[in-house]
Amino acid sequence: MDPNKYDHQTIDPKWQRYWETNKTFEAKNKGKKKYILDMFPYPSGDGLHVGHPRGYVASDIVAKYYQMKGFDVMHPVGFDAFGLPAENAAIKKGVHPAENTANNVVRFSEQLKSIGLGYDWSRVINTSDPEYYKWTQWLFLKLLENDLAYQKEAYVNWCPNDKTVLANEQVVGGCCERCGTEVVQQKRKQWFFRITAFTEDLIKDLDLVDFPEGTKEIQKNWIGKSEGADITFKVKDSDEEITVYTTRLDTLFGATYMVLAPEYENLDKFITDQQKATVEGYIKEASKKTELDRLADTKDKTGVFTGKYAINPANGEEIPIWVADYVLGSYGYGAVMAVPAHDERDFEFAKKFDLPIRKVVSGGELPYVGEGDLVNSEEFDGESSNTAFVAITKKVDGKITTKYRLRDWLVSRQRYWGAPIPVFYDKDDNPIPIEEKDLPVVLPTDVEFRPSGESPLETSKDFSEIPEKYIKKGAVRREFDTLDTFVCSSWYFLRYTDPNNDKEFAKKDKINYWMPIDLYVGGAEHSTGHLIFARFITKALQKFGYFEFSEPFAKLRHPGMVLGENNEKMSKSRGNVINPDDVIAGFGADALRMYEMFMGPFDQFIPWSTAGIEGVRKFLDRSYRVIRDNHKNEADEDQDLKEKFYDLVVKITKDTENMDFNTAVSAFMVFVNAAIEKEKVSSFWVEDFVKILAPYAPHLAEELWQDILAKKTSIWEESWPEAKKYKVEGRIITVVVQEAGKKRGEVNVKEGASQQDVVDLVDDDPKLEKLLEYKNRIYIQDRIINFY
């Protein structure tokens, strides 16, 4: 063994076992608490890659820091084990998803432990465990009972490859988030959660939490609040009416036609007999298009005339009603008034189909979407768009309303590997909820789980059978769909507070003690999915009275992605994946941990560098040597080193709290370099240095503490040192001397020196004294003096 290096291959596993045996990192359930949480991993077959630890190490450092600060810290971990990727992987491998998932969980657990992450393993959860998903099903029933879960037939996203419906949040650019296949729209009866019941709270309560501003913006955009007005048009020669939503009612006099979405309800009533065949043909074509086709057609709009006319309530004008797929069935009323002069989409459509374009707002070239004074608007001519909006709304008896882009959350899936939805149906297709005491509805194992488009649970022999009790209630059929995995992950953080409770999802006082989460760490890609779902479920459960807070995550931070050495996203296909097992074998867990913190600001994307981790390892070895070789030296307080150690403790404390880990690591390096440069290294700092190093490099710290410094107890029984005992009064510091902002020299003074002290020193300096000729001078204490 090289005496210049510490032996990580012995030390790492030794202390990992020690901490596990001694339950070092288990929460105590009393005192002042900190709940520090990572988004739990999806245990895929590939194991961890070096991107995972970036967030895990950060939260681990923060958790360990607060533990040393005397807090009762809960830092748990679990596995988001249900879901499509696990099922697809199992199909590919030809093993049952349960078996495959169990293996992956074992592998992940070993890897997490090998990084020295101080999780409370007594609280580990697995969403595919019946003891867990029993409560996921219970959650479903609670939402159903409170009218926040409902069924409706609607056009939904369907992935033809994975053969399941998807939530809007799982469709990215018109493609399935998981497999990249183009998603198509299909009309199906599905289960939804009424997330839209909380839209306003989901926006407003962002003010209560400490999230990155960008994440708040993304969520606000996703919810997409807009203020406008509802207005009803009568249909000519008919009793029918069409209500539209618009944000530009000021342009009503410019409405020259109307458009209904192909999905518009009772569309038949708005079509003349002559046009019937044409319109039906168009609708058929439109429904075949994938999301991608629709996006691609943005420039080339399509549509057909229905033969009918609506009456503009502002001026009594008859305007033609068209059907076109550039109007979305799922937003507003699925109908719009078209104002081609002041809307780009309407403008293109009108040009293509030669519909009239009438300018009603003065401003720039058409289509002009800005504000301005009205023209061609009868009595409103000359009024500005802003005030005319209200006046016109009043005149045509419109209603000022707010609309949101957010849609209800589609939660049913036609796949196997998920929590079964706990309902039966009667002969009229009304749901009969399964009683809480009959939960869990256990996922059957005798299932042909290859996706066919129908729910795989139907193929189970026993599962279809309906218990006597429910037959009596009128049940004729079971629900075979499973719940979206995002349902499982929308409440897991509550379960950690009381993970083994078999009476309730978690005891109220435990939830209220631990929640809300003081620090939540996980990827920014969850901003519009998981994070919104979890906030919604929290608000729902709060409303039902299960606890007293409205937001689950008090503080949220996103780790930046670790890119490959070639600056590209790490992926198997690019062949640039770094496996943390190899890194740990070669450099040790502490080098991995510290390097991931050192590579750059925590939330930034940074390429991996193997040379970079060597530098961090060198620092750890230098730290090890300087302590091993000098800890028995006299404590003799070297003033200079004392000042530097004071600075170090202040800096590490501040940086750890602010999660500025990169500068914390560099501060450690600066100090160790300074210590090594001394001819005779004093030892007064050694113990406290090991303590502040511990959250960052726990294995080395414990080794130094118990082995080199021969302490009898663990480093984790120690408390975080106070900087002030190293405070040195009257330090000598450097003041820069400037001439009109240009550096001309420097003088050394005692901390807190007055302007006169500094000027006297400048006067004494032959090179600088001529600066005194300047009348004006500005002195910033302990920093700079500028003559001009």
Add this chain to the structure above:
RNA sequence: GGGCGAGUGGCGGAACAGGUAUACGCGACGGACUUAAAAUCCGUUGCCGCAAGGCUUGUGGGUUCGAGUCCCACCUCGCCCACCA
């Protein structure tokens, strides 16, 4: 098209609150130790210049005693959303 963010050495990056720009690490170069190599240690390293000195934070302007930091315009890159009326 809309929203958000970022541009600092060869590279990752640092700079409190407008006050020594380039900390720390990598890489590179030179040296010590060694038969040799690795490891370790010492030194140099923004650019121009032998030096004195000058220049430098995407570009151009502005505010200020003083600007990487604030303001205006522009350029480039990244991310998110996107036919949401």
